[in-house]
Amino acid sequence: MSSAPVSTDPAPAADDSSAFADLGLRAELLKALAALGYEEPTPIQREAIPPLLAGRDLLGQAATGTGKTAAFALPLLQRMPDDRPGGNPVALVLVPTRELAVQVSEAFHRYGKDLGARVLPIYGGQPIGRQLRALDAGVDVVVATPGRALDHIARGTLNLGALATVVLDEADEMLDMGFAEDIEAILEHAPQQRQTVLFSATMPARIDGLARQHLTDPVRILIAREQPVAGEAPRVRQNAYIVARAHKPAALGRVLDVESPTAAIVFCRSREEVDRLTETMNGRGYRAEALHGGMSQEQRDRVMGRLRAGTADLLVATDVAARGLDVEQLTHVVNYDVPSAPESYVHRIGRVGRAGREGVAITLAEPREHRMLKTIERVTGQRITIDKIPTVADLRTRRLELTQAALRESLLEDDLDPYRAIVESLTDEFDLVEVALAAAKLAHEATSPGAADEEEIPQVPVRGPREGRPEVGGRGERRGGGRPRPGGTTTQVFVGLGRRAGVRPQDLVGAITGETRISGRDIGSIEIADRFSLIEVPQAVADEVIAGLRGSTIKGRRATVRRDRDSDGGGERRFDGGDRGERRYRDAGGDRRDRR
Numbered sequence: 001m002s003s004a005p006v007s008t009d010p011a012p013a014a015d016d017s018s019a020f021a022d023l024g025l026r027a028e029l030l031k032a033l034a035a036l037g038y039e040e041p042t043p044i045q046r047e048a049i050p051p052l053l054a055g056r057d058l059l060g061q062a063a064t065g066t067g068k069t070a071a072f073a074l075p076l077l078q079r080m081p082d083d084r085p086g087g088n089p090v091a092l093v094l095v096p097t098r099e100l101a102v103q104v105s106e107a108f109h110r111y112g113k114d115l116g117a118r119v120l121p122i123y124g125g126q127p128i129g130r131q132l133r134a135l136d137a138g139v140d141v142v143v144a145t146p147g148r149a150l151d152h153i154a155r156g157t158l159n160l161g162a163l164a165t166v167v168l169d170e171a172d173e174m175l176d177m178g179f180a181e182d183i184e185a186i187l188e189h190a191p192q193q194r195q196t197v198l199f200s201a202t203m204p205a206r207i208d209g210l211a212r213q214h215l216t217d218p219v220r221i222l223i224a225r226e227q228p229v230a231g232e233a234p235r236v237r238q239n240a241y242i243v244a245r246a247h248k249p250a251a252l253g254r255v256l257d258v259e260s261p262t263a264a265i266v267f268c269r270s271r272e273e274v275d276r277l278t279e280t281m282n283g284r285g286y287r288a289e290a291l292h293g294g295m296s297q298e299q300r301d302r303v304m305g306r307l308r309a310g311t312a313d314l315l316v317a318t319d320v321a322a323r324g325l326d327v328e329q330l331t332h333v334v335n336y337d338v339p340s341a342p343e344s345y346v347h348r349i350g351r352v353g354r355a356g357r358e359g360v361a362i363t364l365a366e367p368r369e370h371r372m373l374k375t376i377e378r379v380t381g382q383r384i385t386i387d388k389i390p391t392v393a394d395l396r397t398r399r400l401e402l403t404q405a406a407l408r409e410s411l412l413e414d415d416l417d418p419y420r421a422i423v424e425s426l427t428d429e430f431d432l433v434e435v436a437l438a439a440a441k442l443a444h445e446a447t448s449p450g451a452a453d454e455e456e457i458p459q460v461p462v463r464g465p466r467e468g469r470p471e472v473g474g475r476g477e478r479r480g481g482g483r484p485r486p487g488g489t490t491t492q493v494f495v496g497l498g499r500r501a502g503v504r505p506q507d508l509v510g511a512i513t514g515e516t517r518i519s520g521r522d523i524g525s526i527e528i529a530d531r532f533s534l535i536e537v538p539q540a541v542a543d544e545v546i547a548g549l550r551g552s553t554i555k556g557r558r559a560t561v562r563r564d565r566d567s568d569g570g571g572e573r574r575f576d577g578g579d580r581g582e583r584r585y586r587d588a589g590g591d592r593r594d595r596r
Helices: 027-036 043-053 068-079 098-115 128-137 146-155 171-176 180-189 205-214 245-259 271-283 297-309 342-349 367-380 392-413 417-427 432-447 505-515 539-550
Strands: 058-061 091-094 119-122 141-144 165-168 195-200 219-222 236-242 264-267 288-291 314-317 332-335 359-365 385-387 490-495 526-528 533-538 561-563 582-584
Touching (some): 027 068, 027 098, 043 068, 043 219, 068 195, 091 146, 098 141, 128 146, 141 146, 146 180, 171 180, 171 205, 245 332, 271 314, 332 342, 342 359, 392 432, 417 432
Parallel strands (some): 058 195, 058 219, 091 141, 236 385, 288 314
Antiparallel strands (some): 490 561, 526 533
16 A cells, blocks of 8 residues: 655644645635634644545544544535535545544534535434434435444445545544444445545554555555653643542542642543442532433433533543543543553543643552553553642642632732721731731631541552552453452343354444443443353343344344343353353453454
């Protein structure tokens, strides 16, 4: 595969040549960009837009938050013919999650409003009737998750015959979620003479193989992470605290109290942990909101609306929020547990430090997770500073600093004349400094309730690699430290396809997450036999999982799906006769997968 030279240079200084107008964009798009306040292209936009306008295939690597959506959306809208007589889409954008599908669709609407672009997001969990009506009326751009796109293709409701461009956005995440074969099947239905664009935050060998197979003489673009100028702080400060699991909620509250974020996201592994921690943080006085796969899209939208409006300042979420969220006032991201893959860490901390904004990434690591921190450092090439948990004295000092800052702001900006009579009358009896001290004490106590009740959190010494080794190993063990298998609140779902049909754990995970509100982190163990598979899921969502799987295809085939009759609240099926079973364990976070 021949390619253009890789671009790794930092963005040049802003000048007339860097404006969007110099990239050859049409007047309608320039008008929309100006209305949105866009002044100059980001590096990925500057590098990608010209070759995409010229119709070239493109393979782009750039970190999340660098403006990839506009980099492919603007050329795609520009190349749409003004006369679009047919109702079939001329562009298809494949994305890994429903959140990203919504975000990308909204971006297309904003950029292409003056062009009359008809854009439709397609994803699981949304009423399919609405999608069918929109497709029947005609669309120009479809933004879809792979599973739902393939389902519409199989139904005959999504015709790709008129496609001029296919975009694979966040391709590494789609492969990690088990969508590789779905992507292959979709591309087989697309015209051979098309423009193919692939964007990925990381570039493993699988991505390069996908590009070699489906891209023709692509332009290759690599936007390196910007390095801080000597003497400047990095855009995202990365810190970690080693803390025992029993003290994690208190440690989180202590760290947030000291950091005082404008708004923060705390990532947890499971929805149960999200709900528990949300309640805990609300008890500490934070305006915390939960976000996970057990919520409807309408509920998620309301939560994000409150966060953006400033009526909530803490979002506690599973990785359902790791992609596709851009909240301008977000200053901090917290990993309540160490992510089991460096790529997950990169995507999570990418929620801050976007578009030139500064941010802070904090990780609460148990002693056995220290080695994983070192792995993340090695893969990302960025240092994670190990700090001591703030002490009670640190917290009190920080609270005094905040009180001082509030008083200074009031002295500079507020109208204090109404209170002058109070101070003057008190100074007849007390020294002026004593009056000021009493006022400062009252202000401090009003903003720092409960400070006297704080207890010290035990400091945990950082262990060496041998002591801090994660519990990983052979069959039956679990990555990420061996989280316990879910108990009596789970059930097993029977799927009538197994190893003989080529089914793998990631195929089942991808089907569930693509067609339901369930996150991969909520799925328990997966057992794959020759002719069937068993999936452990929370009892409360089993019916939704069954309905989602019945309405989708797995490895291109429909399967019988029902509750396992041999399962009793999480019991195990015995494999009999010639149907020798094979068990593939995944931890409760859904991170152990067969990767190809």
